[in-house]
Amino acid sequence: MVEVVKNPILEFHNLTVAYDKKPAIWNVDCKLPKGKIIGVMGPNGSGKSTMMKSIMDLVPRSSGYVKVFNCEDGSKTKIAYVPQRSAVDWDFPINVYDTVMMGRFSSKNIFKRPSRNDKDIVLDAIRKVKLEDFVDRQISELSGGQQQRVFIARALAQQADFYLLDEPFAGVDVGSEQAIMQILKEMQANGKSIMVVHHDLQTAPHYFDWLVLMSTRLVASGPFEKVFASEKLGEAFGGQLEMLQRVGDMLQKKQHPVREPRSTK
Ligand SMILES: Nc1ncnc2c1ncn2[C@@H]1O[C@H](COP(=O)(O)OP(=O)(O)OP(=O)(O)O)[C@@H](O)[C@H]1O
Numbered sequence: 001m002v003e004v005v006k007n008p009i010l011e012f013h014n015l016t017v018a019y020d021k022k023p024a025i026w027n028v029d030c031k032l033p034k035g036k037i038i039g040v041m042g043p044n045g046s047g048k049s050t051m052m053k054s055i056m057d058l059v060p061r062s063s064g065y066v067k068v069f070n071c072e073d074g075s076k077t078k079i080a081y082v083p084q085r086s087a088v089d090w091d092f093p094i095n096v097y098d099t100v101m102m103g104r105f106s107s108k109n110i111f112k113r114p115s116r117n118d119k120d121i122v123l124d125a126i127r128k129v130k131l132e133d134f135v136d137r138q139i140s141e142l143s144g145g146q147q148q149r150v151f152i153a154r155a156l157a158q159q160a161d162f163y164l165l166d167e168p169f170a171g172v173d174v175g176s177e178q179a180i181m182q183i184l185k186e187m188q189a190n191g192k193s194i195m196v197v198h199h200d201l202q203t204a205p206h207y208f209d210w211l212v213l214m215s216t217r218l219v220a221s222g223p224f225e226k227v228f229a230s231e232k233l234g235e236a237f238g239g240q241l242e243m244l245q246r247v248g249d250m251l252q253k254k255q256h257p258v259r260e261p262r263s264t265k
Helices: 048-055 096-104 116-128 144-157 174-189 224-228 232-252
Strands: 008-019 022-033 037-041 061-068 079-082 162-166 193-197 210-215 217-223
Touching: 008 048, 022 048, 022 061, 022 193, 022 210, 037 048, 037 174, 048 061, 048 079, 048 162, 048 193, 048 210, 079 144, 096 116, 096 144, 116 144, 144 162, 144 174, 162 174, 174 193, 210 224, 210 232, 217 224, 217 232, 224 232
Parallel strands: 022 217, 037 193, 037 210, 079 162, 162 193
Antiparallel strands: 008 022, 008 061, 210 217
């Protein structure tokens, strides 16, 4: 099941990426819509991270291509990428402010001096993720949820049109997960497109408008409810059907599977 998209932000055209000749993603062909929060789901090793990296041109393509479409105003679509937590050296000696400031530098201007405008944008991004009390704190001294928010602030400082987040909720407490989700919804309300690699089938229905299901091949891409309710979910996740049944029951009862954060009052 691959839904046709008329005004896409992104197109995968027969894309294959292999490591040591073993395909990590195989012949992926689909278009993804603008202005949505898109979930990318599938079992471990199904190629979700590779899909993200192929958009950023971080992995060599064996065949096919990825095309990112222009913004409405004709300017080039800017992409910000938040890698998996495990790909980041959290012991690197750098504080929150300087990490977020990295979002204002590209490979072409790494030696520029930050302008007043850069500084304002960085402080604004830090405020948006509610880390203003931690600007001077080393990133190694933050909790998992705070570290993730620093990287989201760095992406916000890039002022991109399209945001890619690889498992932003891994190693993050429930309160931080909800805070991050709130930030993503606000970004969407401001016209941004967002793509998120996610593992948790219970929370997914509350987060995404569009679902891409991977199992090395593309299993499905379409409106969330349509893909989630189809047999494609079982096809992608194979052995985990019992758990899926429980999720289905929960959805029928309209229970919100995410616990409310405990009040701090
Ligand atoms: N740098 C690499 N070198 C060799 N093989 C790799 C490399 N990166 C990923 N792979 C392999 O490619 C396949 C897809 O990996 P990928 O990380 O894209 O999957 P994933 O769906 O994101 O997995 P997970 O949910 O566990 O993070 C896996 O079999 C993985 O072992």
